[in-house]
Amino acid sequence: MVEPFESAIALLCTIPGVDRTSAVAIISEIGIDMSQFSSAKRLCCWAGLTPGNNQSAGKKKSVRITRAGVYLKPALVQAAHAAVKSNSSAYYHIKYERIAKRRGKKRAIIAIARMMLTAAFHMLQTGEIFNPSDLFQVDMPIELRNKQKEKALRQAAKLLIAQGVVSPEHIKLPA
Structure with missing residues (x-):
């Protein structure tokens, strides 16, 4: 059937x-x-x-x-x-x-x-x-996930500096 x-x-x-x-x-x-x-x-x-x-x-x-x-x-x-x-x-x-x-x-x-x-x-x-x-986000390796977090932190810090919210000497940018 x-x-x-x-x-x-x-x-x-x-x-x-x-x-x-x-x-x-x-x-x-x-x-x-x-x-x-x-x-x-x-x-x-x-x-x-x-x-x-x-x-x-x-x-x-x-x-x-x-x-x-x-x-x-x-x-x-x-x-x-x-x-x-x-x-x-x-x-x-x-x-x-x-x-x-x-x-x-x-x-x-x-x-x-x-x-x-x-x-x-x-x-x-x-x-x-x-x-x-x-699926890529669920099965993402830990090293790649940490790398993406660091990249997001760098981008957020640069945005805060560019907007004038924080001065560059107050933020320590990740390498």
Whole structure:
């Protein structure tokens, strides 16, 4: 039954954590025609992966995710758990750790599932394989990260001197 969708299944299998059964579940729920969703945010909302925003008089009430997507959401959460524990790609693991540190583990898994669904939306729309735009920043070597920080500090110091905020003798420029 999934034979006409083999190319889309192979495309979704390039996402870390998504295997063939997860890809079949995703395609069976959302299809391969992404024109019915105007954006990735609309797809995530339809799937029930966006938190509600119920505020009144400065009080936040419920920020729980909706009950929509009863078949898609569990498949994406399962794929998110697999992606976080994956040894082949640390991309989602690093993102998960950053989010879990400040928001908690369950919210972090939902955030990873939402990232995966957003990636699937764009992949099915454009036909490109999984290639996150910020992968270089996530897997950046420490030496290169330190070099970029030093460069940013030099540029900031030069800007402060040029604007006349600080005099040159008060700032020690990194080498």
